Amino acid sequence: MLLPEPRKVGEVSLEEAIQRRKSRRRxxxxxxxxxQLSQLIWxxxxxxxAGALYPLELYAVVGxxxxxxxxxxxxxxxIGRxxxxxxxxxxxxLASACLHQMFIAEAPVSFVIAAEYERTTRRYGERGVRYVLIEVGHAGQNIYLQCEALGLGTVAIGAFHDDEVSSVLSLPRAHRPLYVMPVGYAREL
Ligand SMILES: Cc1cc2nc3c(=O)[nH]c(=O)nc-3n(C[C@H](O)[C@H](O)[C@H](O)COP(=O)(O)O)c2cc1C
Known part of the structure; x- marks a missing residue:
């Protein structure tokens, strides 16, 4: 399915997005x-x-x-699809697989960022593992900041059973989940 072309200009400055960013769990x-989905994927x-090898795979769990x-x-x-x-x-x-952090089930969409380590370790050996883990941080931070710029909220989830998340999503064996990021309109308590 094709998605609308992501915008390259927004209404919130980078500084405002960084200032506003916090983890949102409601x-x-x-x-x-x-x-919005297209913008977040972008x-x-x-x-x-590292090496322009792009080991990350992005999945969206849409409710x-x-x-x-x-x-x-x-x-x-x-991007765009x-x-x-x-x-x-x-x-x-998915929420159950994430140690029953049930607010995940409230979010209309959760991103799951997975990695195919082989793409990077094939060239860089063991050091490639470090590169992949650094890269998922870049992707996660961009999702945080893009959420804030769109008036949405997210939280980086690292606490989950890898095998359960893989099984819920039926991920290919080579795609190892690293981050779950539920996204939605933040509801303040
Ligand atoms: C690697 C990593 C894993 C995290 N895992 C979870 C998690 O499983 N559940 C959760 O609610 N928050 C998780 N967080 C979010 C942190 O709790 C949050 O970033 C921290 O409390 C600081 O708050 P802030 O993001 O609002 O600045 C994680 C953050 C990172 C960087």
């Missing part, structure tokens, strides 16, 4: 637009990569009514 029941993908015009399911994400990977609203299962 989300409204409000759908995202396909344009931000997550537009990151530096029912999570994104306007997009069915619930898991999608593989590329999502590809269905697995159908169904899997947010509860």
């Amino acid at each position: 989300f409204s029941v409000r759908s995202l637009t396909a344009a 931000a997550a993908k537009k990151v530096p990569s 029912r009514d999570g994104v306007e015009g997009v069915d619930a399911g898991v999608y593989r994400c590329e 999502i590809t269905p990977h697995k159908p169904g609203d899997l947010r509860l299962e």
Whole structure:
């Protein structure tokens, strides 16, 4: 499915986005637009990569009514495009796999950033593992900042059972999950 072209100009300055950024763990029941999804994918993908080998794979777990015009399911994400990977609203299962951090199930969409280490370790050996872990930090920070610039919120989730997340998403064996990032309109308590 093609997504709207991501915007290259926004209304929130980089400084404002950095200043506002914080981890948000309460989300409204409000759908995202396909344009917002596209913008977030662009931000997550537009990151530096050691040797330009791009070991990261981005998945979106879309809930029912999570994104306007997009069915619930898991999608593989590329800039400007999502590809269905697995159908169904899997947010509860994803939250359970993340040590029952149930606010994850409230978010209309969660990104799962996975890595195919081989792409980088093939060239850099053991040091490639370090490079991949650094890179996922770049992607995560871009998602944080793009969320703030769109009036959305997110939190980086590192506490989860790798095998359970892989199984919920039916990830290919080579794609190892590193970060889960639920995204939605932040609901202040
Ligand atoms: C590697 C990493 C893993 C994290 N894992 C979780 C997590 O599993 N659950 C959670 O609620 N927050 C998680 N966080 C978010 C931190 O708790 C949060 O960034 C920290 O409390 C600072 O707050 P701030 O992001 O609002 O500045 C994680 C952050 C990082 C960088």
